[in-house]
Amino acid sequence: MSRPEDTLPPDLFYNDTEALKYTTSSRIQAIQSSMTHRCLELLSLPGPSLILDIGCGSGLSGEILDSYNHTWIGMDISPSMLGVALDRETTGDLLLADMGQGIPFRAGSFDAAVSVSAVQWLCNAETSDVTPQGRLSRFFEGLYASIKRGGKAVLQFYPKNDAQRQMITAAAVKAGFGAGMLEDDPGTKNAKLYLVLTVGSGGDLSGRDIT
């Protein structure tokens, strides 16, 4: 199967048909759900929190966040995905936005951030006036500022290769995050990579510290 990242930009790839296919696939739902649970476990939030969901898509992760009594705000670049989220009557607020353009929230807004299967898209540059490096640094700098001191972000993503994995983690560290990498089922086809990021001191790093 080809990687969607290699075919079209996300706003075009996730058209109405793909968005619905993605959302109604029980296999994708189950994987998405278990990864969101894992993100929450790694965040270990003390109570109902305000969470940014980056690449929220049709709100599959948001449903899990709801079930824990959290309030979430989701960003996604695909109008079709957000359309499905509307139809599914998710409770989170939705924003049509490109994470590579930054995070349009004031400093210290969120308790935490989660992202499931999205940030590898930052390594794509769709037009000649943007670069993956520029998009990555705008994203991580914006994310760093928007999370409160002592807060955390857990980003599950699918790097295409080691170089991409390095590029993404390096951009996070450069933006000021403390960073750890955790891999579930390493070496198998179910391997899942989680970048665990902390803002300021006092955060508890899970996995291997890479800073």
Added chain:
Amino acid sequence: MKILTTNYLACAVKTCKSEPAAFPLHFKDAELAREELELNPEFIKNVLPRIDWPALAQTAAELGFTTLPSQKPENLDEQTMKDLHTLLMETQVMEGKLVCGNCGYEYNIKEGIANFLLPNHLV
């Protein structure tokens, strides 16, 4: 879009970073709706310290809510909690625009979703 969210949103245009006039964004032609949600007191208590009260008062006034206390409440009695829940969580802007007070950029809101996609030269 919940009023809560508008208290955290800032203009995304590059030249508006750390410009005081770029927050809060101002509503234009806002159509409101109310969606009943279960009261979550722990959540309200958690976010209250991070609510920018002067900005919230300004937003509320622009939308026609004039009963908001002028100061952030120190103690949340039952009524204050309910009022805050109604304003922050249940009141939604479904259609309209959010306008930056610094650069004038207008973010469209359709079906409750604000469009924050910018042309690349503004990022």
